[in-house]
Amino acid sequence: xxxxxxxxxxxxxxxPNGIGKEAFWQNLIAGKSGVDYxxxxxxxxxxxxxxAEVRDFNPADFIGGxxxxxxxxxxxxxxxxxxxxxxxxxxxxxxxxxSNIAICYGTSIIGMDVGEAAAEALRLDGVRGxxxxxxxxxxxxxxxxxxxxxxxxxxxxxxxxxxCCTGLDAIHAGFSQIVLGRATVAVAGSxxxxxxxxxxxxxxxxxxVTKRNDDxxxxxxxxxxxxxxxxxxxxxxxxxxxxLEFALQRGARIYAEVLxxxxxxxxxxxxxxxxxxxxxxxxxxTAIRNAGLSPTDIDHVNAHGSSLPDYDVTDSNAFKLAxxxxxxxxxxxxxxxxxxxxxxxxxxxQTVAACLSIEHQRVPPTINQEVPDPKCDLDYVxxxxxxxxxxxxxxxxxxxxGSASAMVIGRIDD
Numbered sequence: 001x002x003x004x005x006x007x008x009x010x011x012x013x014x015x016p017n018g019i020g021k022e023a024f025w026q027n028l029i030a031g032k033s034g035v036d037y038x039x040x041x042x043x044x045x046x047x048x049x050x051x052a053e054v055r056d057f058n059p060a061d062f063i064g065g066x067x068x069x070x071x072x073x074x075x076x077x078x079x080x081x082x083x084x085x086x087x088x089x090x091x092x093x094x095x096x097x098x099s100n101i102a103i104c105y106g107t108s109i110i111g112m113d114v115g116e117a118a119a120e121a122l123r124l125d126g127v128r129g130x131x132x133x134x135x136x137x138x139x140x141x142x143x144x145x146x147x148x149x150x151x152x153x154x155x156x157x158x159x160x161x162x163x164c165c166t167g168l169d170a171i172h173a174g175f176s177q178i179v180l181g182r183a184t185v186a187v188a189g190s191x192x193x194x195x196x197x198x199x200x201x202x203x204x205x206x207x208x209v210t211k212r213n214d215d216x217x218x219x220x221x222x223x224x225x226x227x228x229x230x231x232x233x234x235x236x237x238x239x240x241x242x243x244l245e246f247a248l249q250r251g252a253r254i255y256a257e258v259l260x261x262x263x264x265x266x267x268x269x270x271x272x273x274x275x276x277x278x279x280x281x282x283x284x285x286t287a288i289r290n291a292g293l294s295p296t297d298i299d300h301v302n303a304h305g306s307s308l309p310d311y312d313v314t315d316s317n318a319f320k321l322a323x324x325x326x327x328x329x330x331x332x333x334x335x336x337x338x339x340x341x342x343x344x345x346x347x348x349x350q351t352v353a354a355c356l357s358i359e360h361q362r363v364p365p366t367i368n369q370e371v372p373d374p375k376c377d378l379d380y381v382x383x384x385x386x387x388x389x390x391x392x393x394x395x396x397x398x399x400x401x402g403s404a405s406a407m408v409i410g411r412i413d414d
Contacts, residue, residue, distance in 0.1 A: 006175045007412065009252040010089025010240030012081040012189075013352045016052035016233050016339045020084055025356045028364040029385040033217040033338045035231050041197050048209040050216040051195050052233030052340030063150075070133045071146065072111030077191040077236030077345075078143035079150055085187070085238040086151070089252060098154045102183035104173035105144040105238075106160035106190040108344040111137035112199045143191055143236075155183050163399030164304070165263065166190045167237070167347025168407050172261045174241045184243045191236030192343040203232055206271070208308065208400075220341075221368035222305035222334035223312050223376040230306055233340025237348035244412075255355040256409040259392070260291025266402035273402055275310060277317030280404045284322035284396060287406035291392075295323040298330060298408070299390045300363050302354045304398045305334020305380075306341045311398055316376040318396075331381045331388055337367045347397045351409065354393040358411045363388050 011021045016034025018024035027034075034052045043049045054077070059068035062080035071079075086092070093101060114137040121129035136142065141159040148157045156177060160170040167190040174186030194200065203209050210229040212219040220231035247254060262283040266274040274280070288295060304315055319327045335353050342349065357363050362385055369382035392410040397403075 004179050005244035006178045006241050006258045007244050007247050008239050008255045008258065008355055008409065009242050009247050010085040010091060011255065011352045011355055012083065012085030012088060012238040013349060014054055014057065014077045014081050015235045015349055016054050019057060021088060021352065021356065028335060028338060028353060029362055031338065031365045031367045031383060031385065033367060035216045035219055035340055037216055038195065040195050046201065047204050047211055049213045050210065050219050050231060052231055053195055054235055072114045072137040072142065074107055074109065074111060074191045074193040075137065075143045075146050077193065078105060078189065079146055081189055081191065081236040081238040082147050082151070082187055085240050089240040091240060093151050093153055097185065098152055100155055100184045101153045102156040102174060102177035102186040103144045103147050103153055104158045104160060104170045104177065104186055104188045105147060106166035106170040106344050107140050107143055107192055108161050108163050108166055109192045109194045109199055110140050111142065112196045113193060116196050116198050147187060162403050163401060164343055164346050165397040165399045165403045165405035166344035167351065168395060168397050168405040169263065171239060171258065171348065171351060171407065175258045178241060178243050184246050186241040187238060188241055189236065189238035190344040190348045192345045193234045194232050194343055195234050200232060203230065218368050220307045220337050222307045222337050222366055223316065223373060223380045224369050225371040225373040227307045227309055227312065230308055231340035233342035235339065235342040235345045235349060237345060237352050239348065239351060254412055256358050257412050258407065259410050260287040260408040261406065262286030262290065263403065263405045266404065268402055270401050273310060273314055275313055277314045277321055280314055280318035280396065280398060281321035283404040283406045284318060284394060287394065287408050291408040293392065293408065295326050298323065298392055298394045300330060300357060300388060300393045301332040302350045302393055302395045303332050303334045304396050305336050305366065307336060313375050314398065316378060319378060327378055330379070331363045331386060332378050333364050333381045334366045335364055347395065347405065350395050354395055354409055357390045357393060361387060361390055363390065
């Protein structure tokens with residue numbers, strides 16, 4: 001049988017540097033950072049005091065006020081991004097379509113904001129101090145459930161959790177539902193809110209975050225020699241995926257086609273990884289091969305680029321192994337230089353950026369490129385966005401614990 005082709009027709013994003021695809025894209029290409037001093041709680045005693053928060057987010061703009069007050073922030077982001085994506089796709093869920101739409105959504109940090117509030121209420125007032133709906137906000141399945149309920153979608157509803165690979169893995173899960181004929185449309189995305197006292201303190205204790213508190217805008221500096229760790233971010237993004245024939249029949253605008261995917265595990269340790277980049281390179285090569293392409297067909301890489309000193313070296317080595325000399329001839333961007341590392345949300349937000357690069361034929365910069373790192377010697381589009389021929393984009397993710405994922409998306413010619 002001829003394999004179903006899957007295309008991306010709607011983009012919704014809630015990011016530290018912009019809510020909605022237009023604001024997000026304009027700030028990306030302008031090199032505008034969403035990193036600042038933490039406002040969510042008092043971090044003055046923390047070794048890291050900066051993060052990439054989503055400011056000016058009003059859940060009531062997307063969700064009924066009473067309902068929003070009962071939801072954890074990560075679920076609010078998921079619903080907001082999904083509403084934006086449906087609006088962008090000009091798609092309405094009808095009763096006849098409801099059971100033919102899949103939801104594949106991911107998160108890793110879960111509702112820590114609600115959990116931490118419940119722990120304090122328990123300490124002060126015992127069980128009677130805990131709000132009745134608290135238990136409903138803990139599961140990683142909460143965002144997918146809320147999307148199903150809010151938009152009256154009765155098809156398969158799946159949740160994905162693979163740390164920083166979650167976004168790409170959720171997109172692939174949605175893609176698979178369509179390819180296997182289980183759905184015609186899929187809502188695929190991810191979200192995370194790790195900027196709460198306990199969650200953020202845990203990353204500090206791990207020694208994974210930057211200590212560059214003097215200049216927040218320059219704290220996230222992927223591939224730069226002076227990088228010293230992650231800038232934790234938050235956010236959410238949703239893609240509307242459709243069977244190509246269905247999308248064409250309804251006259252949908254198509255951003256890109258999902259062409260190939262690969263995933264693997266380094267199987268080394270929870271924090272230490274494969275500096276040589278062999279496992280990541282294999283993952284990248286698998287995604288390219290599954291897309292029916294060769295390395296020279298890739299025009300741009302939207303990279304994991306987290307600003308972790310070791311993971312950035314893994315990225316660089318993997319790109320060289322998988323792409324060969326071509327790795328030196330194409331632009332490689334890390335948008336985490338502007339949005340921080342939003343954990344599970346990363347891969348989906350990267351894919352939104354990749355779709356917009358294809359649409360606008362421009363690649364975003366990697367800001368804060370000031371001191372070249374000889375171990376990271378590719379073209380990381382330093383500081384200023386660039387006009388480029390972009391037909392096919394390679395996207396990668398790399399999780400604590402060693403998971404690696406990669407995806408190729410590409411423009412569909414008329």
